[in-house]
Amino acid sequence: METVGRTASTNADVKALAMQGSxxxxxxxxxxTQSGGIGRLGRKWESPAGNLYCSTVVDIRSGDPLPSSLSFVAGVAVYKAIRSFLPGAEMILKWPNDILVSGAKICGILLERMKDQVVVGIGVNIAVKPEIEGRAVTSLAAEGATIDAPGFLARLSETFAVVMNEWRDQGFPYILTEWQKLAHPVGSIITTSDERGETTSGEYAGLTADGALCLRKGDGTLIEIRAGDISIG
Incomplete structure (x- = not known):
């Protein structure tokens, strides 16, 4: 585990190391702190001092589940790490790997493939909840937790290793089952938005075997969502 004072992006740094095979x-x-943190869909990730900005790497081994399924591994691991510091909080996983605490976003997760490795970038609001227009945001401190970024990362790294071992040993179906226990319940009203801003609403109807979100529209049609943002309610 290594800590630097400031960089553009921990994901970019670890990707460079991965490209070098080092x-x-x-x-x-x-x-x-970061000067150029990036979230899903290329969004800027605000990086004030006091929060956690970190990246790790996972080797793609023969016999592993599909690398894309690591998105759910990361979501479950971060959820469990946060839950350990907020045992009584209202929390849900939101497809594919967002975590909401008291209805507000608390973290960001970004996966990037580099040759035979996947770089997993994770940002968690520990001490500060950035002001983001149009989005409810919270932090561990705002929810009553007393932990700093290094302490949270120590817990997260342990939890991530456990969930990743479950992914390898018990398979992706096991991780999907764990994810769904922690997520918005089946029947929740969900609106999806794609990169063009087009929206579709319906009832959440579970996940496919490869992790796509199933949405039942008002006319009963069942569709699969594989990319985009969702809002609940």
Whole structure:
């Protein structure tokens, strides 16, 4: 585990190491601040001091589940790490790997494939909840937890290793089952939005075997969503 004071992006740094073949599974890089953090769909990730900005790497081994399924591994691991510090909070996983606490976003997860490795970037609001227009945001401190970024990462790295071992040993169906126990319930009203801003609403009807979101429209049609943002309610 390595910590730097400031960098553009921990994901970019770990990707560079992966391209050089000089980083092994289990390595974690944390930055105290970032100048160019990126979230899903290319969004800027606000990076004030006091929050967690980190990346790790997973080797793609023969016999592993599909690398794309690591998105659910990361979501479950981060959820469980947060839950350990907020045992009584209202929390849900939101497809595919967002975590809402008291109805507000608390983290961001970004996976990027580099040759035979996947770089997993994770940002968690620990001390500060950034102001983001049009989006409810919270932090561990705002929800009553007393933990700093290094302490949270120590817990997260342990939890991530456990969930990743379950992914390898018990398979992706096991991880999907765990994910669905922690997520919005079947029947929840969901609106999806694609990269063009087009929206579709319906009832959440579970996940496919490869993790796509199933949405039942008002006319009974069942569709599968494989990319985009969702809102609940």
């Amino acid at each position: 980083v092994a599974e289990g390595f974690w890089l944390r930055a105290k």
